[in-house]
Amino acid sequence: MGISGVGASGTGIGALDKVDRETMGARVYRDLRNLIMAGQVSPGDRLTIRTLAAALGTSMMPVRDAITRLAAEQALEVLPNRTVRVPIMTRARFEEVRTIRLMLEGHAVETAAAIVTDEALARIGALHEEFTAEHNTGDPDPAALIRINKDFHFRIYEAAAMPALLQIIEGLWLQIGPVLNFDLRSKSKRLSERVALHHHGDLLDALGRRDGPAARAALAGDIVSAGDFILRCGSLV
């Protein structure tokens, strides 16, 4: 690797590293993942490699990689025809995932409560305020709310310092991502957000008191109430 090829802005040698150190496959993966997480694809939608490749301006290979990876993470589903689609969430599967989330994310917040630093706590509090502010505007942006909510939760989970657990939780969120946003985007969401705000506040307080059980209880309330809302929507088969 030479110094030749000045590729970054700014002066100084230390400022020109990390030029496009990302493969196209990784970029496609990230794009598709964000698409799924944000619920901008609906359960049941079929994806074709060539179409995606054309839309993203690449060849089939990076798209193949990304789809293979997402399918391995259960974020996409391959039918016996070899075609891939966004998985359709059944009621049973949704409830099963919720049960697992209560265990795993419950353990994460309880662990986080024991060892969270004040700095992390401050960042989490800032996200909570951001979430509250966005909610108090006249017309909250659903995409922003979902992003802030995700950051709020995962900052707490990261504070548990359990990387393997964090990975599994991310996989679960990826699985429920489509249905989550699919409903939150359409239905009247005022009520569910109010209670989410309430649970988030309780969770933040419990973390501040380093009260693990209380934190777990608050998170459970958040997960259960949000899940009940989805279940009441009746859009699950």
Place this chain on the structure above:
Amino acid sequence: MGISGVGASGTGIGALDKVDRETMGARVYRDLRNLIMAGQVSPGDRLTIRTLAAALGTSMMPVRDAITRLAAEQALEVLPNRTVRVPIMTRARFEEVRTIRLMLEGHAVETAAAIVTDEALARIGALHEEFTAEHNTGDPDPAALIRINKDFHFRIYEAAAMPALLQIIEGLWLQIGPVLNFDLRSKSKRLSERVALHHHGDLLDALGRRDGPAARAALAGDIVSAGDFILRCGSLV
């Protein structure tokens, strides 16, 4: 779909379906997965696509698919150099995975205890007897013991009827597969097997009594004792 292309043995039309309905990528994936699960590759081993492709008699593409999938499941690890290797298990990571296993597999056996059928119980009991018999031979085959042990556990987990949970547990076993067998193959394993036998018996009894908490306790004993054995081996960095 035409009738042309007689490809299966046996007479009658209905007997010729499902000829080679498996892609090469799936076969390579399964082979590599078994290799990892059986611990026939050691943590830190580097894998190259071309070498594997040559060894398996295919091109790079199916190998690429399989590796991408295994990397997504954390069964393989991609270094910043883009080279892939069998992940190196640290002590902290091993203990974290064990903690997660205690939660998830504990919940699985507790659920299974509530709804397990007599038929499933009989199959599980048969596996336990097979495990005992293999252990009582003068020279037990490590590979057979590991296979039977895995079947025993997963038959129980399947009885819980939680497919998403089962998938996650399989991922965890895939992660600890290498170190598990790596040690069990070399060190004196007589003691650990004895206690495994004991815990399996307790677990089976508890399932027969439909006693969920007892089943969870027996499984916890199995996981903790096996984990302690690995940790005492001192081969974890």
Place this chain on the structure above:
DNA sequence: AGCCGCGATATGTTATCACAGTTCCAGCCC
């Protein structure tokens, strides 16, 4: 003798192409 630079080798990445199975629609026969 030690260190730097350069090139050879190895390896992952991407593109392009050929092939097989599937889907879908038009046209034809009954």
Place this chain on the structure above:
DNA sequence: GGGCTGGAACTGTGATAACATATCGCGGCT
């Protein structure tokens, strides 16, 4: 007119080749 058949278009799979980068070793310079 309806159902069946035929083919055309579509789509995933596998192979091969071109390319970029990383790794390692050799040779020359200091």
